[in-house]
Amino acid sequence: MGDDSRRRRPPLAGECGVDRISCLPDELLHVILLCLESSRAAARTSVLSHRWRRVWAHLPALVLFDNELPPPSSSFQDTVDAAPILQHLSIWVPDHGPGPGVPAHRVSPWLRFTSQRVTGSFSLNFRPNVTSFVAPEVAGE
Amino acid sequence: MAAPESGDGNNGAARMVTLISSDNTRFEVEAAAASLSQTLQLTILDGGGGGGDGIPLPNVDSATLSKVLEYCIKHAPAAANGGAPNATAVDRAELERFDNEFVNIDQSVLYSLIMAAHNLEIEGLQSLVAKKVADMIKGKSPMEIRRTLGFPDPTPEEQAEMNAHMLEYGWAYE
Known part of the structure; x- marks a missing residue:
């Protein structure tokens, strides 16, 4: 509940510029960012202003598609460590695609991240077979 | 005074409700169209908005409400069919054409529309505007x-x- 009121927070004074879209409440900017269907594109908006950085940092859900899986680079780890506490995390990975697939050492950090930072649901989805592993609700800390 | 059992709308007088914008303009609209708003649907199911009463909407001005109702009237028939599983391809294409033109508007109007859709809980309209704004951001x-x-x-x-x-x-x- 306290979490919900945080996401409904309107822009702080001075954060809402001449452009009207930045004046939308966080909740609606989150809806817009999720429509981008790309975690990279959503993350790029955080450079726009302090307001957008806060919006990205509080994004409640993250969907990672196989064509944009983050490289296991330190910059992504740092960003994730610094930013979102998620309610939902969904990762789409290729299944038996032309590539080597997803090695276990890539998956285990996601699971660790999920256990620490995701308060709601986590799904790991394999394409093109529409099998899906959905973890039970992770108890929030 | 009770609403007709069901099946109204097809045979003559559809139930009408009155909505009142923040600047006191009255809009008379079919209950089925206004019911695309989850918020209004509850009031309407309780019998509100009929007769001389009207439902006040203190957060929505007349320019925005007129635009919101244009969307609701256009989408009401498909919504009544439960997402229109039996809609023809022509109907769907027509709705899509309408939607594309509908959001081809100034940013300040997009702002007012998505705020109204959010307050009135009109999910289709909220995601239509959100997708439009996302399209303005994508690939840039x-x-x-x-x-x-x-x-x-x-x-x-x-x-x-x-x-x-x-x-x-x-x-x-x-």
């Missing part, structure tokens, strides 16, 4: 997004901050 560099959304040019300080931020978020630009 941060500077292009700033220009599209109408940000002023960054000050040298802001520019330096943006450059540092882009370095930090290197993975988002790969």
Whole structure:
């Protein structure tokens, strides 16, 4: 509940510029960012202003598609460590695609991240077979 | 005074309700169209909005409400069919054409519309506008997004901050 009121927070004074879209409440900017269907594109908006950085940092859900899986680079780890506490995390990975697939050492950090930072649901989805592993609700800390 | 059992709308007089905008303009509209709003649907199911009463909407001005109702009237028949599984391809194409033109509007109107859709809980309209704004952002560099959304040019300080931020978020630009 306290979490919900945080996401409904309107822009702080001075954060809402001449452009009207930045004046939308966080909740609606989150809806817009999720429509981008790309975690990279959503993350790029955080450079726009302090307001957008806060919006990205509080994004409640993250969907990672196989064509944009983050490289296991330190910059992504740092960003994730610094930013979102998620309610939902969904990762789409290729299944038996032309590539080597997803090695276990890539998956285990996601699971660790999920256990620490995701308060709601986590799904790991394999394409093109529409099998899906959905973890039970992770108890929030 | 009770609403007709069911099946109204097809045979003559559809039930009408009155909505009153923040600037006191009255809009008479079919209950089925207004019921696309989850918020209004509850009031209407309770029998509100009929007769001389009207439902006041203190957060929505007349220009916005008129636009919202244009959307609701257009989408009401499909919504009544439960997402219109039996709608023809022509109907669907027509709705899509309407939607595309409907959001081809100024940013300040997009702002008012999505706020109204959010307050009135009109899910279809909220996601239509959200997708439009997302399309304005998609595939653009941060500077292009700033220009599209109408940000002023960054000050040298802001520019330096943006450059540092882009370095930090290197993975988002790969």
